[in-house]
Amino acid sequence: MTDVTAEPETGGPQEGGAEGTRERILAEAIEMFTRHGYHRTTLRLLADRLGVTKAAILYHFPAKDRIIQALMEPFVAAIEDAIERAAALPFPASRLALLEGILDTYLAHQRLLLMARTDASIFTHEETYQRFMRMPARVIAIIVGPAAPLEDKVWAVQLMGTLGDSVLFFAEAPTADLRAAIFNGTLSLLAAGPPSRLPEPPPRMDMTWPRPGFQPVLAPEVADPPPANVVYGGSRRSGRRVGRPRVLSGERITRAKEMYASGAHNVDDIAAELGVSRATVYRYLN
The missing domain is CATH 1.10.10.60 (Homeodomain-like)
Structure with missing residues (x-):
């Protein structure tokens, strides 16, 4: 037997x-x-x-999604651990410990970090996704405080972004050298401080929005397949060119779900075949 x-x-x-x-x-x-x-x-x-x-x-x-879950669990758990250890320290030691812990996690999981930037399927497991989405608020609170003004919170997010971007952009560099370069650069950014704590206000650009005379171009809400003379996306050969539809009809929704369920097509493939954006595909798959 x-x-x-x-x-x-x-x-x-x-x-x-x-x-x-x-x-x-x-x-x-x-x-x-x-x-x-x-x-x-x-x-x-x-x-x-x-x-x-x-x-x-x-x-x-x-199942295949169990592989993603197994890959994500050590990554998410390591970031959670870095946050917990940092939160137990007084400021500013907490901020340094947080940045160092997250940087080390990124360096240890470079391939996973790269996949996260290119394929949203990494968040197929709902519980893992929810854990990941709870992190930013805690990270921001440790760096600038929960009651910080918006510009300081934006600065904190930008600061965190430099860690992951640098790890990916210089992935071929020796790990020890890259770690030292990133962390020293981060210390320089920290020394400058968030906008609200600078000794003198930084120069301000006129960021009035919308600009006078600005006319947004919105994609039409199209529920049915487009006419034959309408070209979406690429070069215009004949007929008029318009934005991609943001709504799918029932038959095309079914087609999108069948392609996704087959495992042979990613979201880019489905979006290209149906002539819609990735965002539209995600809306109907979720």
Whole structure:
């Protein structure tokens, strides 16, 4: 009688048993998800790349979204831990500890950070997504305080943005050198302080909005497929050119969901086929 709880034959060499196989799956998955996208990377392709059977992957991860969840959990938990440790310290030590902890987390999860910038599928697990979305308010509160004016909160977000952007932009640099360069640059930004605490107000630009005479161009609300003489997006060959529709008809909604459920198409593919924006696709898939 076959033991269904035993790890299936992998079709390849075993390294470290079940745990070794699991780690190999995660390591290869993040590479393939980053390179090809979450939806284009099927479990069959992942298994072929690893030299194992699809059953071996399903033994560790019953569904593909469980792989994303397993990749995201250490990342989200590390940021939560950095926030908790920083919150227990007095200011300004709390601010430095927070920035250092988050920077180290970004450096340890560069591939995942890159995927997060290019594929929203990384947030398919609702609980993980909600945990992630609760972080910004706590981070801002530690950096400038919960009652800070808007311009200081914006400054805090900009400060945090430099960490992730630098980690991704200079990903090929030696980690130790990159860490030192980013953190020293962050200290320089901190030394200047948020706008409300500068000794002299910074120069202000006239940011009146909307500008006098500004006429926004809005995409039309189109519920049905466009006429044949209307061209969306690319170069205009014939007929008039208008913005992409922001509403899908029932048949096209069904088509979008079928493409998404197949696992062979990502949001970009669906948006291109239906002639709509990514935002429109996400609205109907959620």
